Amino acid sequence: MNRPAPLPKDSREALGELPNPLGLQGIEFIEYATAKPQTLGQSLERLGFRPVARHRSREVLLYRQGDMNIIVNAHRAPEDPPLPDRAAIAAVAFRVRDAASAYRRVLELGAWGVPTQVEVMELNIPAIHGVGASRIYFVDRVGEFSIYDVDFVPIPTVDPRPPAIANLHLFGIVQYIGFDRLADWCAFYGELFGFAELPAEQSFGVLTQGRILASPCGTLYWQLIEPAPDAIDIDPEELLQRVAFGTPDVLASVAVLKARGVDFVESPSGVHSGSRGALTRPSDTGPTFEFVHDPR
Incomplete structure (x- = not known):
């Protein structure tokens, strides 16, 4: 993967001085869509991820290690197209300072919003269209209280914060x-x-x-x-x-x-x-x- 050579000690501060109108702070989660969630789950577990929570109303699992969250989505509504057998990246969620204001700003700049349909006890997470059929979400609920506390139920006896290997x-x-x-x-x-x-x-x-x-x-x-x-x-x-x-x-x-x-x-x-x-x-x-x- 392309990337600059090792950076000087103060390079991260220099990058951080770039204009950051959304208050972007990295990625909150990456979502895969697949018709074979068990096989993808096995692949993730070999990498050190662990399933830590299940979605309240959909066939969705949350995998985690360290600060990384991967969502495996096998939910399909009757009107949806078939899910791919081979897992495909369906969405990326950016951590931002304020999700609502970030969403409004990118819409003003020409992004295409994604209408969301949420069930009872689910968060309405703002999203725009990304490349292909993918979505880009905006999340500002991180730390002690997060989006997973609302949409997901922890799996009993599983460490909710497995360390990164x-x-x-x-x-x-x-x-x-x-x-x-x-x-x-x-x-x-x-x-x-x-x-x-x-x-x-x-x-x-x-x-x-x-x-x-x-x-x-x-x-x-x-x-x-x-x-x-x-x-x-x-x-x-x-x-x-x-x-x-x-x-x-x-x-x-x-x-x-x-x-x-x-x-x-x-x-x-x-x-x-x-x-x-x-x-x-x-x-x-x-x-x-x-x-x-x-x-x-």
């Missing part, structure tokens, strides 16, 4: 975009949320194509990848493709995860695990995840 933390999101759409998506994330484009020559990890946007809070990176210019068949689909986790020691984390049954791409002449990064092998049991060296 191998020092894993959320690093960023990889998004596939259409050909010649880079400027459009840079403007979308820049104008609505305050993301800033990093120099094209800076890269990080084992997959170095694309461009990286840095969040104004200095905690999150967003990678935009166009089709290869020499591709014969250009896939026009745009989507959130994978999640990237940061770790201070990629090879140590890979060793821990391999012992837990995680399979990594290992090609002597191509992508393979190294000190810069690693990539899990795609399979029927779960999506691909990326691991990148992050010294923070």
